Amino acid sequence: MAKRTRKTGKLYTCASCGERRVLDEMRHLGSTRGKAPSTCRECRDSHPTDSWCDPHSQWHPVGLFRKNGQGRPGYRNRCMEADSYQASRKRGIPRVTCESCQESMDSWTFSQRRNWTPTCRKCVDLNPGQRWCRDCRTWLDESKFCRTGKDGKFRATRCTPCRAAYSHSVTVAEVLRLQGTTTPCCAACGATSNLKIDHDHTCCPAERSCGRCVRGYLCHECNTAEGLLKTPERAASLAVYMAKFTTP
Known part of the structure; x- marks a missing residue:
C-alpha cells in the first residue's frame, strides 16, 4: 500500500488578515497534526493576549477560550460564549426573560450551573460589584449576599x-x-x-x-x-x- 503524503501546496485563508497562506504558516510552531487554525501565525503573534473566535469574527481575550485538546498548542476557534450559544440552539432550550431589563434572550446569555443568575450577562456587566436580588427585585451590593458552595465560591440569588x-x-x-x-x-x-x-x-x-x-x-x-x-x-x-x- 502506497504511503500517503500531505499536500503542501494547498493554501488557507487567514480569517483575520484575509491573506492566503500555506499550511506551515497557519500552524502553531512545533505542531504537525490537527486541523489548521483559523488565523495565520503572523496575526496570532500580533495579538499575543487574544485568540480568534470564528462565530464572532473577532479577537477575544484568551481567558474566554478553552484550550485545544490532546496536548495540541493554542485555543479552540470558538469562545465559550459561542459554545454555549451553539449548545442551547442544538438542545432547543426556550428563551429566558431577564428579570432586570425584561428582555427575552437565548439561555446562553445567562450564567449557568451553580453560578446561575436570573439576569443576563449584559446587565451583570453594567452593574459591577452588585448582584440582583430575586425578591427585592433590585441591584444590591455583593456584600449583602451570603456565599454558598464549596469554599464560598458562589453567592446566593437572594440577599440575606x-x-x-x-x-x-x-x-x-x-x-x-x-x-x-x-x-x-x-x-x-x-x-x-x-x-x-x-x-x-x-x-x-x-x-x-x-x-x-x-x-x-x-x-x-x-x-x-x-x-x-x-x-x-x-x-x-x-x-x-x-x-x-x-x-x-
Whole structure:
C-alpha cells in the first residue's frame, strides 16, 4: 500500500488578515497534526493576549477560550460564549426573560450551573460589584449576599434577609409587618447584621418552618439565647441575676 503524503501546496485563508497562506504558516510552531487554525501565525503573534473566535469574527481575550485538546498548542476557534450559544440552539432550550431589563434572550446569555443568575450577562456587566436580588427585585451590593458552595465560591440569588425569609415560606414584607418596623432588624436588640428568622419550634421543630409560626427577625446572638433559655421565666431570672452583678 502506497504511503500517503500531505499536500503542501494547498493554501488557507487567514480569517483575520484575509491573506492566503500555506499550511506551515497557519500552524502553531512545533505542531504537525490537527486541523489548521483559523488565523495565520503572523496575526496570532500580533495579538499575543487574544485568540480568534470564528462565530464572532473577532479577537477575544484568551481567558474566554478553552484550550485545544490532546496536548495540541493554542485555543479552540470558538469562545465559550459561542459554545454555549451553539449548545442551547442544538438542545432547543426556550428563551429566558431577564428579570432586570425584561428582555427575552437565548439561555446562553445567562450564567449557568451553580453560578446561575436570573439576569443576563449584559446587565451583570453594567452593574459591577452588585448582584440582583430575586425578591427585592433590585441591584444590591455583593456584600449583602451570603456565599454558598464549596469554599464560598458562589453567592446566593437572594440577599440575606430575603433568603432567611424565603427559607421560612414568608417574605420580608410579611416579617416587617409582624414586627411593625420598616427595615429588617433584631426585634430584641435592634441589630441589623447576621439576622435570623425566629419561629415557634413547637409548631415546626426543624430549621425551616411553615410560615404561619414565624415571629420576626432576631440577630444570631439573641436567637441562640432564646433557643437555649426556652421560656420567658428563665430569661427573666437570668436578667435579674446579671443585673445583680452589673457595675453601675
